[in-house]
Amino acid sequence: xxxxxxxxxxxxxxxxxxxxxxxxxxxxxxxxxxxxxxxxxxxxxxxxxxxxxxxxxxxxxxxxxxxxxxxxxxxxxxxxxxxxxxxxxxxxxxxxxxxxxxxxxxxxxxxxxxxxxxxxxxxxxxxxxxxxxxxxxxxxxxxxxxxxxxxxxxxxxxxxxxxxxxxxxxxxxxxxxxxxxxxxxxxxxxxxxxxxxxxxxxxxxxxxxxxxxxxxxxxxxxxxxxxxxxxxxxxxxxxxxxxxxxxxxxxxxxxxxxxxxxxxxxxxxxxxxxxxxxxxxxxxxxxxxxxxxxxxxxxxxxxxxxxxxxxxxxxxxxxxxxxxxxxxxxxxxxxxxxxxxxxxxxxxxxxxxxxxxxxxxx
Numbered sequence: 001x002x003x004x005x006x007x008x009x010x011x012x013x014x015x016x017x018x019x020x021x022x023x024x025x026x027x028x029x030x031x032x033x034x035x036x037x038x039x040x041x042x043x044x045x046x047x048x049x050x051x052x053x054x055x056x057x058x059x060x061x062x063x064x065x066x067x068x069x070x071x072x073x074x075x076x077x078x079x080x081x082x083x084x085x086x087x088x089x090x091x092x093x094x095x096x097x098x099x100x101x102x103x104x105x106x107x108x109x110x111x112x113x114x115x116x117x118x119x120x121x122x123x124x125x126x127x128x129x130x131x132x133x134x135x136x137x138x139x140x141x142x143x144x145x146x147x148x149x150x151x152x153x154x155x156x157x158x159x160x161x162x163x164x165x166x167x168x169x170x171x172x173x174x175x176x177x178x179x180x181x182x183x184x185x186x187x188x189x190x191x192x193x194x195x196x197x198x199x200x201x202x203x204x205x206x207x208x209x210x211x212x213x214x215x216x217x218x219x220x221x222x223x224x225x226x227x228x229x230x231x232x233x234x235x236x237x238x239x240x241x242x243x244x245x246x247x248x249x250x251x252x253x254x255x256x257x258x259x260x261x262x263x264x265x266x267x268x269x270x271x272x273x274x275x276x277x278x279x280x281x282x283x284x285x286x287x288x289x290x291x292x293x294x295x296x297x298x299x300x301x302x303x304x305x306x307x308x309x310x311x312x313x314x315x316x317x318x319x320x321x322x323x324x325x326x327x328x329x330x331x332x333x334x335x336x337x338x339x340x341x342x343x344x345x346x347x348x349x350x351x352x353x354x355x356x357x358x359x360x361x362x
Contacts, residue, residue: 007270011262012065014269014284016042018110018291019068025109026070026102033098036089039071066262072102100310103303110292111235117285119231125278126219127230130165133216134184141211146193148184148212155190156183165214172197176208238289246293300325300332 020042027040037055041047043062050060062068074090086092091099132154137144154162157171158180172180176199183192197208222230265287272283296304305328313319320328 003270003274006273007266010269010273010280011266014265014287015065015067017284018113018288019043021109021113021288022106022291022295023068023070025105025107025112026072029105030070030072030091030102033094033102034089035091035094035102036073036087037070038073039069041071042068044068096310096314100307103306103310104296106303107292107295110288110295111239114238114285114288114292115228115231115235117231117281117288118234119227121278121281121285122222122230122234123224123227124221126221127227128217129163129220130214131216131218132162132165132168133214134212135215136213138211138213141209142195142198143211146182146195148182148210149186152184152186152191154182154184154212157181168210168212168214172210173207176200176206178208182210235285235289238286239293242290242293246297299335300328301336302332305329305332 023040023042027037030037037057039058039060041058041060041062043060043065044067045062045064047060047062050058052058072091073087074092091102094102134143134148134150134152134154136150137148154168156162157168160171162168162171175197177197179194179196181192181194183190185191195210198211199206199208201207269280269283272280295302296307298304298308300306300308309320309325309328319325
């Protein structure tokens with residue numbers, strides 16, 4: 001029962017943060033471009049809390065925590081022929097570039113959030129670093145030949161000091177079948193030896209190796225500039241991994257079993273929260289990258305679909321016909337609804353609901 005409540009609370013926090021930041025991206029750029037905001041809602045359905053600010057925007061916390069929205073003046077009106085006057089603070093009156101920027105700001109905000117969270121983790125909890133300590137020696141390798149054993153700490157490679165296992169790999173990889181000097185410590189006693197590296201093929205090129213494995217991980221806090229650099233690298237890596245996963249899913253149907261909806265996200269949120277604040281924040285950052293990229297998929301009704309409409313408008317010099325936009329939005333809604341049904345069905349199967357029901361009926 002505790003795990004259930006933890007998963008629910010963690011899920012609400014995760015979605016609350018991601019949705020608020022996403023919609024705040026739309027809101028801030030819309031305000032910057034002079035568009036009036038009618039409603040900013042975190043969640044759907046009836047409002048639990050509500051207030052109206054001096055600009056006339058209604059801020060709401062709604063009952064169903066499965067999303068949110070920013071309602072801008074003129075947003076619901078499709079492009080095309082305009083009948084009658086349109087208010088100057090309407091979304092419809094803004095330039096193509098302004099409208100595209102407002103729509104793209106939501107996914108962009110999610111990417112910025114991921115960068116900020118990753119950077120904060122590296123600056124506070126630290127970046128994981130594999131220490132230059134041997135956790136395993138492969139048999140019949142150069143390291144085994146000179147007597148290196150588990151627990152030895154590599155201190156230098158050919159005179160270059162090392163402080164991480166990554167540095168060892170970086171120095172050894174370019175030198176296959178080459179003679180090098182290794183220094184290491186064992187029980188506080190310094191030792192050294194010369195050896196000839198082994199070699200193997202990796203992605204079409206020959207690389208050197210010692211035959212050792214490192215698994216001892218330590219967390220080292222980074223300076224703010226280093227943390228920001230590491231945060232940018234981690235955000236890029238998460239983006240590349242997500243795009244690769246989406247491509248494999250669409251092109252080869254790989255990873256279908258890993259698809260998850262609200263139930264699966266709630267489960268993982270609860271597990272991440274149980275591991276500690278750093279893991280929980282890291283999970284939010286990863287999910288933020290996913291949310292930003294998924295919203296850019298060019299399916300009408302998603303942000304990417306609206307950007308597709310604007311790309312067509314820029315290409316043809318005018319908005320697509322109203323009917324074409326309506327059909328596109330209907331198709332997009334159908335696709336999205338089908339996907340929601342599929343992932344929910346998949347979630348229920350994953351938690352064993354259908355097996356439980358069949359067991360009861362049997």
